[in-house]
Amino acid sequence: MIRVTLPAHLCKLAQVDGEVQLEVAGQATQRRVLDALESRYPMLRGTIRDHVTHKRRAFVRFFACGQDLSHEPPDALLPDAIATGAEPFMIIGAIAGG
Amino acid sequence: MSSVRVLVGTRKGAFILTSDGTRKKWDISGPHFAGWEIYHLKGSSVDPNRIYASQSSSWFGQIMQRSDDGGKSWHQPGTPAGEPTTAADGTPKGESNKFVYDTSAETGKPLTTHQWYDGTPHPWVFKRVWHLEPSLSDPDTVYAGVEDAALFRSDDGGKSWQELSGLRGHGTGAAWQPGAGGMCLHTILLDPSNSQRIVIAISSAGAFRSDDGGNTWKPINRGLHSLYIPDPTAEIGHCVHRIAMSPLRPNVLFMQKHWDVMRSDDAGDSWHEISGNLPTDFGFVIDVHAHEPETIYVVPIKSDSEHFPPDGKLRVYRSRAGGNDWQALTNGLPQSDCYVNVLRDAMALDSLDKCGVYFGTTGGQGYASADAGDS
Numbered sequence: 001m002i003r004v005t006l007p008a009h010l011c012k013l014a015q016v017d018g019e020v021q022l023e024v025a026g027q028a029t030q031r032r033v034l035d036a037l038e039s040r041y042p043m044l045r046g047t048i049r050d051h052v053t054h055k056r057r058a059f060v061r062f063f064a065c066g067q068d069l070s071h072e073p074p075d076a077l078l079p080d081a082i083a084t085g086a087e088p089f090m091i092i093g094a095i096a097g098g
Numbered sequence: 099m100s101s102v103r104v105l106v107g108t109r110k111g112a113f114i115l116t117s118d119g120t121r122k123k124w125d126i127s128g129p130h131f132a133g134w135e136i137y138h139l140k141g142s143s144v145d146p147n148r149i150y151a152s153q154s155s156s157w158f159g160q161i162m163q164r165s166d167d168g169g170k171s172w173h174q175p176g177t178p179a180g181e182p183t184t185a186a187d188g189t190p191k192g193e194s195n196k197f198v199y200d201t202s203a204e205t206g207k208p209l210t211t212h213q214w215y216d217g218t219p220h221p222w223v224f225k226r227v228w229h230l231e232p233s234l235s236d237p238d239t240v241y242a243g244v245e246d247a248a249l250f251r252s253d254d255g256g257k258s259w260q261e262l263s264g265l266r267g268h269g270t271g272a273a274w275q276p277g278a279g280g281m282c283l284h285t286i287l288l289d290p291s292n293s294q295r296i297v298i299a300i301s302s303a304g305a306f307r308s309d310d311g312g313n314t315w316k317p318i319n320r321g322l323h324s325l326y327i328p329d330p331t332a333e334i335g336h337c338v339h340r341i342a343m344s345p346l347r348p349n350v351l352f353m354q355k356h357w358d359v360m361r362s363d364d365a366g367d368s369w370h371e372i373s374g375n376l377p378t379d380f381g382f383v384i385d386v387h388a389h390e391p392e393t394i395y396v397v398p399i400k401s402d403s404e405h406f407p408p409d410g411k412l413r414v415y416r417s418r419a420g421g422n423d424w425q426a427l428t429n430g431l432p433q434s435d436c437y438v439n440v441l442r443d444a445m446a447l448d449s450l451d452k453c454g455v456y457f458g459t460t461g462g463q464g465y466a467s468a469d470a471g472d473s
Contacts, residue, residue: 007157009133009157042177043174057158059157059158060158
């Protein structure tokens, strides 16, 4: 079971509280986690990555286990702690304000 | 007893204001979609309980919202609340925020670039929906004007969207350029007397018309004169800010351009200036009285570099003569130190016997008149 945390606006859209848990087939990669997230919550399609190109939106970043994974290849394996559910895969919006 | 509903989109969310026909006391619901920018929301004239809303964010992009009960509840049309989000075979249901430009071979010439600010070719990239225009005959059909400029239509209540690609592909699209606010398609006018006629406007490409339901298009900018472009009378490139039409006389169009207030008496085939005695003819909004097709409203803004009312006085100007002869309406509006703007979709008129006039400012204030602007 993969744990994913969402920014507040996306929690509202998906009608969830904070963290979601997803079954991901095969080894855990960024693409598989996002595919599973968007399949379970299709209202999030287009909000994290582009509908067609699947490119990450500019003001969205991915973190896990204290690392910035935003620029990792989408098919790279995620850390074991993510795959086992020990740590969440964090989807974070850029800080607004000053 | 008659009633009025005013739909308000702001950078902080959407609000719905309702009142009885006296329009003295208002009930306000909202903010809906708090924390999101609401570029536009509009109800269907066929089914007023059906409202479409464009919800946008620099972070998370475009969301479409729909209400079927007058704004009491909302859902993303492709993923109705309470229903399974996937079909029986496990595939996701339609995504109502998916706007994909048509690059199919059937269109003949997939258009891939427009001009960027510096004149270089730039790919079309969908950013947001600026304007939603529900069909005059079917509440499930709605048009969306988007940035980068294109026209989309949904025939399933906003669940899925298809581009009317004849607009971008009619021949001038590769030369369109964005204005400062982005290359947005912001005006969509549906002719109540001719279901095949659609008029749209783009900043800063100009106005265009289709007479075959959106399949083919032509520029309608003859008579526009724009000193800020290399050829002031060019076929395209004019920064049209908004166009208004009275349903009582759809061949007459009124335009607030970047500079100049303009009028057409032949559905846009030709335009002439009606700025007359306005203190400045720069501005964004323009609208037409519900019952008097020669009565029009604008809010003059000082200039393209100083986006506030002249002399810090917020004044609506009304012409009862279809232009040229304008009267300042100031009763109830701040007449000193007011430095707000009134943007293009921020004015609306109701259709009660004594026409109501409503507008909102970039400062977050909303103003209402229940007597055609007199107070």
